[in-house]
Amino acid sequence: MAQKQYHVTGMSCEHCVASIKEEVSEVPGVSEVVVDLAAGAVTVHGADLDDERLRAAIAEAGCGVDDSIAA
Template identity: 80%
Template sequence: MAQKQYTVTGMSCEHCVASIKEEVSEVPGVHKVEVDLAAKAVTVRGTDLDDERLRAAIVEAGYRVADPLAA
């Protein structure tokens, strides 16, 4: 099983967590979505995970994936 992790900005409450889990769970191949609100981290586990579709799902939920190069 593959794993991808993203830093997500704009999350502030459990509603944010639920929104991200709902959108990301709909991406084909996703088996599990974990959201760490304090760390601003989203971890996705599954098979044949499509990075572009996962990022798009997070944006669709109303949040932004932080660019790791901007740190």
């Protein structure tokens, strides 16, 4: 099982958390999505995870990925 972690910008409430979980869960291969609102982090577990699709799902939820911060 693979894992990817992202530092997310624009995530400010539980609605954001729910939106990210919903969108990212729909990406093929995703088995679990863990969102830490306080840390601004999203951790994705699954098989054959597609980085581009995961980033697009986070964007679809209305948030961004901050590549300047190692997550």
